[in-house]
Amino acid sequence: MIDVLAGLARPFLFALDPETAHRLTVRALAAAPLPAPAPDDPRLAVEAFGLRFPNPVGLAAGFDKNAEVPDALLALGFGFAEVGTVTPRPQEGNPRPRIFRLPADEGVINRLGFNNEGHAAARARLARRAGRAGIVGVNIGANKDTTDRAADYVAGIEAFAPHAAYFTVNVSSPNTPGLRDLQQEAALDDLLARVLAARDGLAERHGRRPVLLKIAPDLTLDELDAIVAVAKRRAVDGLIVSNTTVSRPASLADRRVAGEAGGLSGRPLFRLSTRMLAEACLRVDGAFPLVGVGGVDCAEAAWTKIRAGATLVQLYSAMVYKGPGLACAIKRGLAERLTRENASLAGSVGRDAAEIARAFA
Numbered sequence: 001m002i003d004v005l006a007g008l009a010r011p012f013l014f015a016l017d018p019e020t021a022h023r024l025t026v027r028a029l030a031a032a033p034l035p036a037p038a039p040d041d042p043r044l045a046v047e048a049f050g051l052r053f054p055n056p057v058g059l060a061a062g063f064d065k066n067a068e069v070p071d072a073l074l075a076l077g078f079g080f081a082e083v084g085t086v087t088p089r090p091q092e093g094n095p096r097p098r099i100f101r102l103p104a105d106e107g108v109i110n111r112l113g114f115n116n117e118g119h120a121a122a123r124a125r126l127a128r129r130a131g132r133a134g135i136v137g138v139n140i141g142a143n144k145d146t147t148d149r150a151a152d153y154v155a156g157i158e159a160f161a162p163h164a165a166y167f168t169v170n171v172s173s174p175n176t177p178g179l180r181d182l183q184q185e186a187a188l189d190d191l192l193a194r195v196l197a198a199r200d201g202l203a204e205r206h207g208r209r210p211v212l213l214k215i216a217p218d219l220t221l222d223e224l225d226a227i228v229a230v231a232k233r234r235a236v237d238g239l240i241v242s243n244t245t246v247s248r249p250a251s252l253a254d255r256r257v258a259g260e261a262g263g264l265s266g267r268p269l270f271r272l273s274t275r276m277l278a279e280a281c282l283r284v285d286g287a288f289p290l291v292g293v294g295g296v297d298c299a300e301a302a303w304t305k306i307r308a309g310a311t312l313v314q315l316y317s318a319m320v321y322k323g324p325g326l327a328c329a330i331k332r333g334l335a336e337r338l339t340r341e342n343a344s345l346a347g348s349v350g351r352d353a354a355e356i357a358r359a360f361a
Contacts, residue, residue: 010323018099018108018320026068034075037328041335046079046345048289048311049166049210049237051135055079056334056345057302057327060293060314061139061168061214065115067122074134077327082314083122084139085170088155090118091143094175100260101320104253106297107269108317110244111262113175114141119159126163138164139214144176150191157198161206169195172216172243174263180216185226192234210237215280217242217273217294224276228283239284240291240314241277245269266317270295274308275360281309281353297322299333308357309350 013021044055058080059073067083074081093115100109116122126136140156142149153169160167171182171191182191192213199211213236215227231239244263252258252268273294280290292310296302297318305313319326338344 014101014103017097018101019096022063022099026064029069029072032072034072037075037077040077040079040331043338044079044331044334044345046312049212050208051165051210053079053135053312055331056306056310056312057296057330058082058291058312058314059319059327060316061085061170062110062112063316063319066117067125067136067138070126070136071129071132071134074136076324077331079327080135080137080165080312082137082139082168083126084116084168085114085141085173086116086119086122086138086156086160087114087141087143088119088146088152088159089143090121091115098262100257100262102252102254102257102266102268103321105251105266105268106318106321107252107264107266108320109257109260109262109264111175111260113144114173119156123159123163126160130163135165136163137166137168137212139168139170141170141173142176142179149179149182150194153191153195154198157195157209157211158202161199161202161209164209166210166212166237167195167199168212168214168240170214170243172214174216174218174244174246183215183219183223183227185230188227189230189234192230192236196234196236212236212238212240212291214240214243215276217245217269217276218247219276221279224279225283228280232284232287236288238289238291238311239280240293241280241310242269242273242294244294245272247272265294266320267295267297269317270297270301271360274305275357277305277310278308278353278357278360281350282357284309296330297326299330299337302330302334303337303348304356306345306348307350307352309353311349 093113142152292305
């Protein structure tokens with residue numbers, strides 16, 4: 001039923017500015033009484049970071065920036081939802097327009113700039129869902145004008161430790177000037193040391209929350225080597241690969257919109273992000289799980305991410321084009337694949353990483 005309603009609403013939403021359409025979608029999810037999703041195929045359950053996910057398909061950060069509708073998103077069949085990016089203080093982000101659709105490519109360009117209502121608003125909403133089932137992670141970032149960015153990430157750990165199932169340290173958005181500099185080895189080492197110390201200091205009161213690091217797809221392999229080395233040394237719980245890209249594939253059909261500044265996501269990101277995922281898998285060598293993001297728009301894309309090294313996958317932009325039933329469609333497709341190949345999810349993770357890294361280079 002929700003897919004039928006979404007299909008009827010899509011022409012209306014696509015006639016609107018993308019940000020206005022998104023705002024209306026969030027409001028609709030907040031107002032709609034969604035039934036609980038059907039139980040997942042037990043073969044889709046995943047153990048990672050000390051958490052048990054009912055299925056490997058998650059909603060990436062960016063959709064629910066202010067933790068307004070995490071339970072509605074879980075009701076759509078997602079195995080987990082990630083809210084944010086949230087910064088300590090509210091900020092407006094970059095001037096509008098700042099989201100652009102590429103319908104012919106099933107892509108999106110955004111230059112939002114961490115627009116959000118700040119820690120206090122998101123924390124209050126997450127506090128109200130205390131005791132409810134479902135894995136909800138919090139993606140934390142730094143305010144654009146802060147003088148100590150690492151301190152902003154520490155503040156995120158302190159604010160959400162009672163409420164987050166896990167944290168994502170976002171140092172890879174291309175829309176905050178200088179933020180990606182935090183991926184450089186020395187800066188990253190200092191940042192992770194401070195964030196993990198804060199997490200560990202709160203563990204006795206709130207439990208040990210996994211901390212994941214989200215990286216860009218635009219890294220050189222030398223830069224990836226350095227990031228993985230720091231992540232291993234600091235014992236992060238996982239790596240999310242990847243954020244949006246500042247590159248523009250030559251294959252893009254909508255060249256006019258492609259010239260807009262910002263991060264590109266959706267189907268055009270699939271090849272680049274999956275190559276970076278596979279390369280990360282080869283370097284991590286099982287030290288911690290990976291989450292594959294970028295261009296996941298069908299079961300086949302999710303399966304390729306898993307074979308490239310992803311224990312879990314996330315999506316967001318594909319929902320713009322495929323609708324709210326996408327998570328359930330991917331789950332069905334994955335279950336059919338497991339039956340067809342007499343395979344398991346765990347046994348398939350990273351099995352073709354070397355081959356995919358070469359093929360997508």
